[in-house]
Amino acid sequence: MTVTSNYLSGSEKAHADHHEEEHDPRELLMYDPKPRGEMNDMVMESMYHTTWRFWAVLGILIVVVATCFVYAWGYMISEGLGVAGVMRPAYWGVFLVNTVFWIGISHAGTFISAILRVFKAEFRRPFTRAAELMTTFGLIQAGASIFMHLGRVWLAYWLFPIPNERMLWPNFHSPLMWDLLAITTYVLGSTMYLFLPLIPDLAMARDRSTGWRKTLYKVTALGFRGTEGEWRHLTTAMNFFAFAIIPVMFSVHTIVSWDFAMAMRPGWSSSVFGPYFVLGALHSGMGAVAVVLFIMRATMKHMDYFIRKEHFDALGKLMLIVSMAYAYFFFNDYIVQWYGGDLATDNLLHWLEEGPMAWMFFQMVFFNIVLPWATLWSSKVRQTPWLLAIIGLLINIGMYWERYLIVPVMLTINRMPFTWKLYTPGIEIYLTIGTFATFAVFYMIASRLIPLIPVWEVQEGQMTHTLRKVGKTEVPTVSEFE
Amino acid sequence: MISVDLNAVGMKGAIAEAAEGKWGMVIDRDICTGCQACVAACAMENNLSFVGEEDAGYGRTQHWIRIERLWEGEYPEVKIDGSFQPMLCQQCGHAPCEPVCPVFATPHSEAEQLNLQVYNRCVGTRYCGNNCPYQVRSFNWRDYHTLPERGNDVNGKMVFSLHNQFNPDVTVRRRGVMEKCTFCIQRIHKAQDKAKSEGREVEDGEFTTACAQACPANAITFGRLDHHESLVSQLAKQERGVKHLEDLNTLPRVTYLKEG
Numbered sequence: 001m002t003v004t005s006n007y008l009s010g011s012e013k014a015h016a017d018h019h020e021e022e023h024d025p026r027e028l029l030m031y032d033p034k035p036r037g038e039m040n041d042m043v044m045e046s047m048y049h050t051t052w053r054f055w056a057v058l059g060i061l062i063v064v065v066a067t068c069f070v071y072a073w074g075y076m077i078s079e080g081l082g083v084a085g086v087m088r089p090a091y092w093g094v095f096l097v098n099t100v101f102w103i104g105i106s107h108a109g110t111f112i113s114a115i116l117r118v119f120k121a122e123f124r125r126p127f128t129r130a131a132e133l134m135t136t137f138g139l140i141q142a143g144a145s146i147f148m149h150l151g152r153v154w155l156a157y158w159l160f161p162i163p164n165e166r167m168l169w170p171n172f173h174s175p176l177m178w179d180l181l182a183i184t185t186y187v188l189g190s191t192m193y194l195f196l197p198l199i200p201d202l203a204m205a206r207d208r209s210t211g212w213r214k215t216l217y218k219v220t221a222l223g224f225r226g227t228e229g230e231w232r233h234l235t236t237a238m239n240f241f242a243f244a245i246i247p248v249m250f251s252v253h254t255i256v257s258w259d260f261a262m263a264m265r266p267g268w269s270s271s272v273f274g275p276y277f278v279l280g281a282l283h284s285g286m287g288a289v290a291v292v293l294f295i296m297r298a299t300m301k302h303m304d305y306f307i308r309k310e311h312f313d314a315l316g317k318l319m320l321i322v323s324m325a326y327a328y329f330f331f332n333d334y335i336v337q338w339y340g341g342d343l344a345t346d347n348l349l350h351w352l353e354e355g356p357m358a359w360m361f362f363q364m365v366f367f368n369i370v371l372p373w374a375t376l377w378s379s380k381v382r383q384t385p386w387l388l389a390i391i392g393l394l395i396n397i398g399m400y401w402e403r404y405l406i407v408p409v410m411l412t413i414n415r416m417p418f419t420w421k422l423y424t425p426g427i428e429i430y431l432t433i434g435t436f437a438t439f440a441v442f443y444m445i446a447s448r449l450i451p452l453i454p455v456w457e458v459q460e461g462q463m464t465h466t467l468r469k470v471g472k473t474e475v476p477t478v479s480e481f482e
Numbered sequence: 483m484i485s486v487d488l489n490a491v492g493m494k495g496a497i498a499e500a501a502e503g504k505w506g507m508v509i510d511r512d513i514c515t516g517c518q519a520c521v522a523a524c525a526m527e528n529n530l531s532f533v534g535e536e537d538a539g540y541g542r543t544q545h546w547i548r549i550e551r552l553w554e555g556e557y558p559e560v561k562i563d564g565s566f567q568p569m570l571c572q573q574c575g576h577a578p579c580e581p582v583c584p585v586f587a588t589p590h591s592e593a594e595q596l597n598l599q600v601y602n603r604c605v606g607t608r609y610c611g612n613n614c615p616y617q618v619r620s621f622n623w624r625d626y627h628t629l630p631e632r633g634n635d636v637n638g639k640m641v642f643s644l645h646n647q648f649n650p651d652v653t654v655r656r657r658g659v660m661e662k663c664t665f666c667i668q669r670i671h672k673a674q675d676k677a678k679s680e681g682r683e684v685e686d687g688e689f690t691t692a693c694a695q696a697c698p699a700n701a702i703t704f705g706r707l708d709h710h711e712s713l714v715s716q717l718a719k720q721e722r723g724v725k726h727l728e729d730l731n732t733l734p735r736v737t738y739l740k741e742g
Contacts, residue, residue, distance in 0.1 A: 088611065088620065150658070151608065158585050159585060171585060174582050176582065265615075416569070
């Protein structure tokens, strides 16, 4: 028997190596606390600190909004929808694609903040606000896109049940009517849900600012001082909304899918569209959160303290799971319909796979299913923020293609072969750019006005997480907050 | 055999009525020559817009009736599928376009048993157009009647000479509004008013739609389906009578006589 210079045998050595790979708990935000005052100052500074680059980008985006959103929409209203690409048989086009897309983006916000809050997932803490803002601003774009789509938008109030002298009511049998009510509920609910956790941060900002900002925060913080009773009421209200907004969120996208699924059209009348759309929305929303977090971390001060690799890692895992669930519903929809063998559906599916839009179909499958499955299993990929942001962006392109295929491309093939015709977007392209620019402008202005990090939530989390000394090592522990 | 009373299960707000309906049409594909006279007559009668070459080529034709030419195969080896098929609103008894309109702009007339389109209520969601399996609804993509290049500048005032041929009985639709074949409801009402003032019922063949009137081959017959001795119901009961997409339970009111 030879005595080796190494103390450890093979298996023990592997074990030790494994230990070396394990991360220091201080890499996690929850085990790396900072004094409260310092953290508050960091968030305030991230809000105040602007460079010329910020103003340059904002200026360009405002020009884009003025031309591609305001002017283009005005031109379309005065000329009629003829300037857009919609026609027979594709009566619906990119405007509805944008609506579904933006509602999808808005879904991840609520998902991350409400579901993860209900399940007490700790990694949610630093970026719930960023996600909730996406919900609110995304819904504004979705609403604008719906109104762009109307032939006579100046009469849009006829869709609302407003009492009038002719006793005319909207048609509650119409899926569009349900859609309108669901989206309105969702806008109101998610805005309140955004506002409630914002109150303590606004109060924090009020105590640390001067001038017009002080007035602004004074009004919006509603006199919050952080007493025991105020916190109790606030947590109760937030709990309430977190639970209530989850079914609303599911219902909204299900009802959006019903706009299609309730119609008597090949490719559309599918009973799996509800959950398929919900998962699709989460898929694109998660990707968008990754993109937004990456941009925040890259451009705003102190964000690398709050948003860390662990958050991208957790987000990457979520994206992978959502992608798998999405694939399940995707194949359920397409394969079951294909197997059914209905003539009109058969024509449609063959046209999708070998027609002029086949590139879009296969890109969609690649970006939504192949790409996440091939990359997100690796923790190295998940923990590289720019890589995750690119994957998130590509998933969003894939999801946009998915909606594009469902709306104008599926409309191309119907039961009357004489009318088959492929849709080409017209002014919709500018208006799409316009909605994206409007979203970005809203987000950039909000990042200067409200704390994008829910700093009280981070502090609350850090209070419950401690490193306890056991013998010679420190063990991370979590205590229940309530 | 199980029978379902569609009126009892009409939870979708659509009114499903007796399968035969009131007004109906029979189109004989055997004698249709595809001359498009019905298309022109309909445009004159119902103040349809001339959309111009570019929009028409892009699928924005404003035709309430169109002649479909169907063929098989790619260009040199084309096999013409028999004949021409005039396609117009089938005035479904159980219409898919009706329940989806969020503002009740496309209701069902219980008196005439027709699908109506209320132009001044329409906000242009175009859901009805999507949900119509026959694809017979046309949308006003622009204000075609007042396109500047169609007018003449007379002492600083735009004059549109084409406005002189408008039918005063029919509305001129503006941009952003859906429209479709009405079975010439203005003619139906005129005939009913005349009959009422004379204290009698409308007789079969007393009036007809513009398309049926213009058809040189008499391929289109219009009349009362609920009068069993009328020409249209006799023709509709023929053996070669078929209804389009009947399996969708739309209860169409137009019968096509296939090539004998």
